[in-house]
Amino acid sequence: MGAKEFVKFCKEEIVKYHNETSDERRITKSDVYMVWYCKTLQNHKALLSTKVADGMYYEMTLNGDKNEVYLDAYKKQENKRIIL
Secondary structure (H helix, E strand, C coil): CCHHHHHHHHHHHHHHHHHHHCCCCCCCHHHEEEEEEEEECCEEEEEEEECCCCCEEEEEEEECCCCEEEEEEEECCCCCCCCC
């Protein structure tokens, strides 16, 4: 799976997950955006979020050795400013 296919797959899975588990409004792929992406050898990882103001973000990992994808869903606990 290439990078474009992986990101498209991630967005589709996040839409499914959100629409099945959230009481918020239903979303489409256009509501999901990628924050970060990396590919190392046969593995892909992406961090994504949605336009919904629910504090959720998602980590999707493709394990190329096992041909499996893992979805981790997180909720932001806090955004704290640290002055250097």
